[in-house]
Amino acid sequence: MFNWFKKDIDKEDKENGGILDKLKSGLAKTRKDMSNKIEDILSGYKGVDDELFDDLEDVLVSADVGVGPTMKIIQGLRESVRENRITDPMEVKELLKDEIKSLMIKSVTSNNLELEPHPSVVLVVGVNGVGKTTTIGKMAYSFKNSGKKVLIAAGDTFRAAAIDQLEEWSRRSGVEFVAHKEGSDPAAVIFDGIQAAKARKTDILICDTAGRLHNKSNLMNELNKIFRIVDREYENATKEILLVLDAATGQNAINQARVFKEVANITGVILTKLDGTAKGGVAIALQTELNLPIKMIGVGEKIDDLQPFEVDSFIDAIFD
């Protein structure tokens, strides 16, 4: 498994306030919403009955967990309450957390980025404004800090500003950068990125892409050209196709994921902007309803505000 951080996630990192602390503060809005509502419900009941389950169901659905996953979670919860002979409503919360965790874990094979063996190529896709370029900057920084040789390719050639923005991130993260002029063919940029990666013995090539999602066939055409180049020119590279989604868009993020999943073999999701939203529950829907592994999460705009996704710590952070 690729060692994402130099430090263990559980170990306190005093300099930046600790990874778990940052996760908790990044998820504060979701926690406030989800956890408070659940506690209000549980404290309002004297026993565990059907009405309590219905109320919990409403909270999950309103937190963008999705109707399908919510049904499964509540069904599982009912069974485990029965099996464990739980009569105190306050004990239901831990069981609910366990249900969500186990459903998430069994819905995907792994939440780890698969970047080895090197060389590897990471294609970053998603609609405009979700945080692709920012996330690439954060990833580049993180990979570089773990000792990797990284190169980024500016495959969003639609606006000059997008190329400049990525160049700025490459400067900040201290990694190399390949770009063409505004308006040039994105596939040609990726081609050059691959040649440069080979020549420079790069471990990880990260490619930005344009996010103009006019319609499905347009999206398919743009991505296909890039996929063909990568397959032809970098056949043996380990590949990740990461879909970036803005958590704040809730159901919209789910819809975008459906479209991209139909078009491309998405290997993972990066869920951004969790710090500004109470809709963190979309992570549960993405992973359990669409079987898309969340691989990383964005919890702020700074260069170190990107974390590997881990079911246990994520669910603990939104419930405790």
Ligand SMILES: Nc1nc2c(ncn2[C@@H]2O[C@H](COP(=O)(O)OP(=O)(O)O)[C@@H](O)[C@H]2O)c(=O)[nH]1
């Ligand atoms: N608060 C917050 N803002 C983010 C995060 N990720 C990206 N952004 C902001 O989202 C905006 C759009 O990001 P950008 O990378 O340009 O999106 P792109 O169009 O997909 O490349 C920028 O203002 C970023 O600073 C995050 O995790 N948290």
Ligand SMILES: [Mg+2]
């Ligand atoms: Mg961009």
